[in-house]
Each structure stands twice: as structure tokens, then as C-alpha cells.
Amino acid sequence: MTLKIVQYGDPVLRVKCRAVAEVDDAILKLADDMIETMVDANGVGLAAPQVGEEVRMAVVDVSHDPDCVSFLRVNGEEVQMVDIMPLVFINPKLELEGPRESDTEGCLSIEDIRANVRRPSIVKATLQLLDGSVIELETDGLLSRALQHEVDHLNGILFVDRISPAAKVSIKRKLRRLGSK
Numbered sequence: 001m002t003l004k005i006v007q008y009g010d011p012v013l014r015v016k017c018r019a020v021a022e023v024d025d026a027i028l029k030l031a032d033d034m035i036e037t038m039v040d041a042n043g044v045g046l047a048a049p050q051v052g053e054e055v056r057m058a059v060v061d062v063s064h065d066p067d068c069v070s071f072l073r074v075n076g077e078e079v080q081m082v083d084i085m086p087l088v089f090i091n092p093k094l095e096l097e098g099p100r101e102s103d104t105e106g107c108l109s110i111e112d113i114r115a116n117v118r119r120p121s122i123v124k125a126t127l128q129l130l131d132g133s134v135i136e137l138e139t140d141g142l143l144s145r146a147l148q149h150e151v152d153h154l155n156g157i158l159f160v161d162r163i164s165p166a167a168k169v170s171i172k173r174k175l176r177r178l179g180s181k
């Protein structure tokens with residue numbers, strides 16, 4: 001079932017989400033629905049607060065472009081992108097490394113705005129999966145960026161919070177309009 005994607009201005013996008021204590025049927029259903037919603041919206045990631053749920057869960061799928069990373073390791077072993085996508089994770093912890101890189105981002109909750117965001121290039125992510133296992137995922141490129149963007153959502157942070165002041169001026173009016181809808 002596709003879910004309604006919450007839009008900029010809704011307070012749920014500013015909530016610090018709570019940890020998922022137990023993977024029950026409701027969480028499994030939410031995960032399925034979030035994947036369906038992300039695919040339907042042609043997104044590469046979606047976090048639970050974007051569908052109104054204040055829990056630390058997100059989905060990411062960048063498998064449309066397997067070359068968007070220069071390396072991808074799970075628990076220290078090289079893996080194929082397609083083998084781990086779509087990636088649903090709960091209660092993530094990120095360690096960020098490497099030089100900050102700038103690239104364009106958008107968000108399913110902030111329609112019509114895209115802007116450059118600088119983020120550390122490399123991420124080491126400790127992710128809990130729905131089967132109870134915990135993986136350590138290391139990567140860079142678009143997947144690193146997507147993980148950072150989604151984990152920001154779980155802390156009530158949006159990509160427009162991270163753009164340069166100069167860039168922010170140019171989208172300020174647009175944001176205000178979205179926020180007052």
C-alpha cells in the first residue's frame with residue numbers, strides 16, 4: 001500500500017524519532033509500505049517520519065546506478081549493490097569520514113527544490129535489519145549521501161538545513177510558500 005508522503009512544514013518532519021524496540025507486524029508492514037511508496041515516487045530513499053511515523057527506520061535503494069559508489073562493503077566483505085537493495089534499516093548509527101563533497105540533493109518531502117549539500121564522502125554505518133541482524137556497511141558516493149540524508153530525517157533535520165547561506169537565500173521564498181501550505 002502506498003502511503004501519503006508528508007510535506008515540508010509538517011511538524012512530524014522536525015521530530016527526533018524514537019528507536020524501534022521490537023520488529024513486530026506493524027513495523028514489517030510499515031517497511032513494505034515504505035518501499036512501495038518510495039518506488040512509486042521514484043525516490044532513492046524514504047524515512048519513517050516522511051510517512052508520519054516517528055520511528056528510527058528508513059529505506060534506501062540506489063540500485064538503479066550500481067556505479068554510484070566506488071566501494072561497498074558489508075561486515076568487511078565486498079558485496080554487490082543489487083544484493084542489498086532495497087535496504088531497510090532501523091536504529092542506525094553513522095560514523096562519517098573523508099573530505100566533504102558537494103552534490104545535488106532533493107527530498108520527497110520538499111517538492112521542486114534541489115540544492116547542493118556538502119557532506120563527508122565516506123560512511124561507516126551500523127544498521128539493524130528487520131531479521132534482527134546487525135550489519136556494518138561501508139561505502140561512499142550516492143549511497144553514503146543517501147544514508148546521511150535519511151538518518152538526518154530521523155533526527156528532524158532536512159537537507160535544506162545543510163545548504164550554504166548563499167544558496168538558502170535563493171530558495172527562501174519557495175520554502176516559505178511550501179511551509180505555509
Ligand code: NI
Pocket residue numbers: 106107108109149153
Ligand atoms: Ni528526504
